[in-house]
Amino acid sequence: MKISTKSRYGIRMLIDMYENMSESPMRLADIAQRQEVSQHYLEQVASDLKRAGIIYSVKGPQGGYFLSKDADEIIIGDVIRILEGDILLTDSHMQNDSILQQTINKSVYNKLNSRIKDLVDSISLKGLVERK
Amino acid sequence: MKISTKSRYGIRMLIDMYENMSESPMRLADIAQRQEVSQHYLEQVASDLKRAGIIYSVKGPQGGYFLSKDADEIIIGDVIRILEGDILLTDSHMQNDSILQQTINKSVYNKLNSRIKDLVDSISLKGLVERK
DNA sequence: ATAAAACCAATAAAAATACTAGGAATATAA
DNA sequence: TTATATTCCTAGTATTTTTATTGGTTTTAT
Numbered sequence: 001m002k003i004s005t006k007s008r009y010g011i012r013m014l015i016d017m018y019e020n021m022s023e024s025p026m027r028l029a030d031i032a033q034r035q036e037v038s039q040h041y042l043e044q045v046a047s048d049l050k051r052a053g054i055i056y057s058v059k060g061p062q063g064g065y066f067l068s069k070d071a072d073e074i075i076i077g078d079v080i081r082i083l084e085g086d087i088l089l090t091d092s093h094m095q096n097d098s099i100l101q102q103t104i105n106k107s108v109y110n111k112l113n114s115r116i117k118d119l120v121d122s123i124s125l126k127g128l129v130e131r132k
Numbered sequence: 133m134k135i136s137t138k139s140r141y142g143i144r145m146l147i148d149m150y151e152n153m154s155e156s157p158m159r160l161a162d163i164a165q166r167q168e169v170s171q172h173y174l175e176q177v178a179s180d181l182k183r184a185g186i187i188y189s190v191k192g193p194q195g196g197y198f199l200s201k202d203a204d205e206i207i208i209g210d211v212i213r214i215l216e217g218d219i220l221l222t223d224s225h226m227q228n229d230s231i232l233q234q235t236i237n238k239s240v241y242n243k244l245n246s247r248i249k250d251l252v253d254s255i256s257l258k259g260l261v262e263r264k
Numbered sequence: 265a266t267a268a269a270a271c272c273a274a275t276a277a278a279a280a281t282a283c284t285a286g287g288a289a290t291a292t293a294a
Numbered sequence: 295t296t297a298t299a300t301t302c303c304t305a306g307t308a309t310t311t312t313t314a315t316t317g318g319t320t321t322t323a324t
Binding site for chain 4: 274280288289
């Protein structure tokens with residue numbers, strides 16, 4: 001029951017991009033090197049973030065990535081959902097659930113799920129970096 | 133990022149024991165059958181719960197399991213911790229963490245961890261069954 | 265034209281999770 | 295005291311998920 005490294009890499013990548021932001025696009029190779037992470041693996045992370053509209057890219061030489069929005073509009077909950085699949089502790093509808101299991105879902109997991117959601121949706125990239 | 137089936141089985145097992153409680157010990161075979169779960173797998177769950185003092189057992193014929201405490205003293209957070217290892221989204225101290233990662237830990241994961249802990253520690257077996 | 269970059273797909277490797285097998289220990293009761 | 299019902303234990307296997315690697319292709323600035 002851990003957040004995957006994929007999510008962690010993704011969040012680190014975004015923080016790195018925010019903190020090292022400039023006029024020119026940022027090369028994945030640089031991020032990977034600074035973060036000491038496999039570049040190819042980070043590509044997959046970047047690809048997900050791009051598809052979701054968190055970052056955008058410029059191809060070719062001198063190309064790279066930009067953040068698509070202001071840092072205070074990039075919500076950590078979204079980032080985790082994009083990279084983690086979902087932040088649910090259980091699937092909301094498991095097919096074979098007994099009545100008993102459904103009760104437990106309601107009482108425990110659903111409450112957990114919504115509390116976790118509230119929390120991660122309250123933190124932006126900007127807030128994170130500024131340690132708010 | 134899901135709660136494992138081990139924890140889910142464990143919680144179901146305890147609810148089953150509570151709801152079907154009687155003077156005589158409860159056989160694992162019966163629980164497994166009611167819950168439609170592999171008995172051998174449930175043994176491992178039971179073994180963990182026993183070692184942690186949540187349930188106790190009587191061996192031999194007519195043997196089985198009892199809850200060790202009143203249902204309102206059995207805390208779901210404890211059960212999950214016993215079966216899940218921990219309810220932390222990240223290890224509190226990852227060896228190779230950069231300063232950056234440590235900041236993220238503080239801002240996001242630690243907050244999440246403590247909120248999840250508060251929640252699961254506020255729910256007892258009794259509360260769960262009574263849907264409080 | 266060349267080279268620097270993003271992009272893509274397949275798959276291998278590693279780790280975690282779920283489940284199975286088979287028997288040992290123990291206590292009951294006939 | 296023997297047969298049996300039960301918990302208990304250890305190891306192993308299978309499955310799934312996660313993480314990482316390999317080996318390219320496409321695009322575009324220079």
